Amino acid sequence: MDQTVRCMSKRFYLTTAIDYVNGQPHLGHAYEKIITDVMARAQRSAGAEVFFLTGADEHGQKVQQAAHAEGRAAQEYCDGLAATWQAFVARLDVTNDDYVRTTQPRHKEVVQAILSKLYAEGQFYKAPYRGFYSTKEETFLTEKDRRPDGNFDPSYGEVVELVEENYYFKLKDHQQWLIDYIESHPDFIFPENRKNEVLGFLKNNTLEDLCISRPSSRLSWGIPLPFDPTYVTYVWFDALSNYVTLPAALGDPLLCKALGCGAGKPVGPELWPADKQVIGKDIVKFHAVYWPIMLKAMGVPLPKQLVVHGWWQKDGQKMSKSTGNVVDPLAVVNEWGVDAFRYYVVRELAIGPDGNWTDAGFSARYHAELANGLGNLLNRSLSMLNRYRKGVVPQPSSELAKDAEKAAAESWAAIEKNELQDALVSIWGLVNRANQYVDQTAPFKMAKDPAQSARLDEVLYNLAESCRILAVLLWPFIPGTSARIYAQLNLKTTPDKRSEAQWGGLVAGHVIGAPEALFPRRDQPAAGK
C-alpha cells in the first residue's frame, strides 16, 4: 500500500537543541527555532517528507530547587513552564512535528534502554570523586570557583571536602576515532571554523571520562539509572539522548534494533540519522564530542551534520538580564508581526558568525526591504492590473521568467548550503528586478495610449506572475506573507510547494483580488504633527 511505502522511506530529520525550561525564552531561542524552521519548510516545499523536532530539557538541580522554592511538585512546575515554551514556539510559526520533554515516559524509557545497553557492554565504570561540596548550593565546586585569596565565596555557605562514588562513561577510548571521523567527514560540523575548533581541541587535549550519574540522595529530579537506582542520570546525558529517544519511541526501525527497545511495538517512520542538528556555539563540545561518542558506543550512526549558529548581541553588547539589555522576541512579534521578525533574524545574520541586534537596523530593513521593496512591488503591480484590466490576468508573457528562475535556483542552492541569508538576497534580486522593470517599461504611460494595449498586457502579466513566484520562494521564510500574497492574487491554494515556482502559473482570465499593504510603514510622523 502507498501508506506503507511512505512510512518506509527515510525522512529528512531536523532538530534544535532542547531548551532548559527554567528560564525565559529570548532572542537566541527564537533564532534557533526560526532558522531550523526555514530549513524544514524548505525541504517540505521541495517535496521531502520532513520531521522537525524541538523540545524541553526539564531535569536537574535548578529545576528541582526552583520548584521547591515555589512549594510545588517538580513535575507540576515543569508542566507549566513547558506550556509556556510550546506557546512561544507556536507564536513564531515554527512547524515542529513533535515536542519532546525529558520528563515524558517515552523519553525516559529509551534513556534507560540506552543506559542498560551501555552498562551491559562495559562502557561505564564506577569510581570515587573527591571534591569540595557546597551543602547550601548542593553542588560540587571547582578550582574556578575559588576567589583570588583561595577561599570559596561566602555565598556558597559551608564547603566540605567530600568523596562520592559515581559512574563514568569511557570517552577516552574513542578520542582518535572521533578525530578520524571528523577529518573524513568534512561536512559533519558546519561552518568550517567550528570544525577546526573541535579538531584543535581534540588534538591538544586528552578527554576526561564523562561522569554520567548523580547520587539521588542529593539530586532526585532525574532519570534513575536502571542498573543502580540510588543514582539519577546526569542531565547532559539525559538531554542529548532526546534526539534519538523520540524517534525510537515512535518506532524508528534502525534505533529500535540498535537499542533493543522496540519489541512488540509497531514500526514507525525512519528518522535516524538526523540530517541536521542545529545548535548554538556554546554547546558545540557537547554535540561534537560527547554526543558522537555516545552514539558510537550505542552502535548508531552519527547525524549527518551539526549546524552551529552564533550568538546575538544587542547594540554591540552582550545581552544580559541583569542590565536589561535584552530583546524580547514576543514583544517584537507583537509590535511588528511574526514575519517581519523572522525576516530580520534570517536576513541580518549568516549562520555561524555572531550578530548584532539594533532597533534601528530592524526598522531600516523593515522599511527598505519589506515595505518599500516587496510590499510596494505587490501593491503597485496589483493596483495597475486592477486599474487597467479590471483585475483580469492577461495572456502569459515570459519576459521576467529568466529572472524568476534565477532567483529560484540561487535561493534553493543557498538553502542547501545553510546560507539562508544569501537565499533571501537572491530572492530580493527578483524583487529589485521587478521594481526596475516597472520603471523601464512604464505601464502607467502605456495605459494612456490604446495603441500599446498589447504591450501593457505583457508587462502586467510579468509583474503579477513575478509576485506569485515570490510568494512561493518566500514560503520557508515568511509563510504568513506568502499566504497573503496568494490571497491578494485571489489564489485558493497555499504557496507551499516549490514546484509552483514554475513560470506561467497564473492563467489568462483569472481575476485577482484587491491590493492591501503587506508591511505598512511605521515611520510616518504622528497625526497632527
Next chain:
RNA sequence: CGCGGGGUGGAGCAGCCCGGUAGCUCGUCAGGCUCAUAACCUGAAGGUCCCUGGUUCAAAUCCAGGCCCCGCAACCA
C-alpha cells in the same frame, strides 16, 4: 605565552580559504518617474582595506611581528 571572534568609504557588513578592476545595504547629493505603502528607477561623491616588515610581476587577500576592540562566572542559543 589561556581560547575564540573582529578591525574594509559617515553607519552596518561581504570579499580573505582558491592573490590580479574593492562589492552590498543604509545614509548623503543630483536627476528621472508618478502605477504604488512620501514608495520606485538612474547616476554621483566618499576608502592610507589597523600598523610595520616580508613573499610576489602583483597583497584587503599569503607569511612574520605589533597595536586596538569584543566575548569566554551565572541566567543562556
